[in-house]
Amino acid sequence: MQALSLAVMALIFYMGAASWQAMTLLRRAPARPALVRTLGLLGLLCHLPLVAKLISLSPGILPGLSTSAVLLTAIMVAMLLIVSLAKPVLSVAVALFPISGLALLLAVGLPSPERTGGMTPGIALHAISSALAFAVLAIAAIQAVLLGLQNQALRHHHTRGIVQSLPPLTTMERVLFELIWAGMILLTLSIISGFVFLDSMFAQHLAHKTILSLAAWVIFAVLLISHHILGWRGMRAVRWTLGGCAVLLLAYFGSKFMLEVVLQRG
Structure with a gap:
């Protein structure tokens, strides 16, 4: 109670x-x-x-x-x-x-x-960096949704309502990429510490998380490199951010949901 x-x-x-x-x-x-x-x-x-x-x-x-x-x-x-x-x-x-x-x-x-x-100190480092990486990138995903709404509204010349309340588009975009950079640093630390301190990152109960985490890392890396070199921004940045966060969400919760809720295994 x-x-x-x-x-x-x-x-x-x-x-x-x-x-x-x-x-x-x-x-x-x-x-x-x-x-x-x-x-x-x-x-x-x-x-x-x-x-x-x-x-x-x-x-x-x-x-x-x-x-x-x-x-x-x-x-x-x-x-x-x-x-x-x-x-x-x-x-x-x-x-x-x-x-x-x-x-x-x-x-x-x-x-x-x-x-x-x-939990050894090395495993604690992996767990903490993983949690922080997910938290920062999840915040980036919500920021991307707001940026997408703002971008669409401005494209259709809707300048009232939510658009007036949000910071300027350039500020929203800058904050988004700052969050992604911070999340990438933490995600990189999480992956490296996992390979160093865990017995096997590709063991049966960790393989899905490892593969999906690496896939999310690649998605965010492509986004950051393309933003720097090719000038990716706007809705393309929004879509790649949401895609990377969706993969990371599956990495953290996908198998847990299947095992504990669908299959009801401890």
Whole structure:
């Protein structure tokens, strides 16, 4: 019951912050970044105890589906709150905060299977860099969606509503590529540390994650190189960002969902 209460409270705070930011984007409420951050922080404070509880039940190197979702969304919320102090990315909260709240409710109803085993410093480095890479690139994906909406609106000469509330197109694009660069550095560290510290990155239970993570790395690398050399931007950058993030999402959650939900294996 306590876990459910925390999840509901977090969802309320997250939805309040997301709703205000959405009304700001629609120009139906004044910008209140401090209010959005405060509500988001309150949601995160309700979020973190559930993270600790689920991790205590799943201390292995491969946490279950619900544990992974709760942990990664908490990291994403924390990173968004921090990054928004320096970069105009708070609009990402419109999508991220509700997703985080719903992930908590899912975790309450779908507990993570227990696992055993310790975590060495090398494996901890791999796990942390993997989680941070996913968090940053997931934020980049939401930023790409907003950029795509802005780009389409400007192409059709729709200059009211959300377009007026977002930063200039060039700023949105610059922030997107800054997020992708940061995510790529972390993803590279995750892949390298995995090969160095894990027994076999192509073992049966890790092969899919390794292959899909490498595929996502290649997609983002092509995007960054093409942006630098060929000037890729706009909707092409949006599509490649979303494609890379979709592959990374499958790498992190695809097999967990199949094993724990569809096949119901521990």
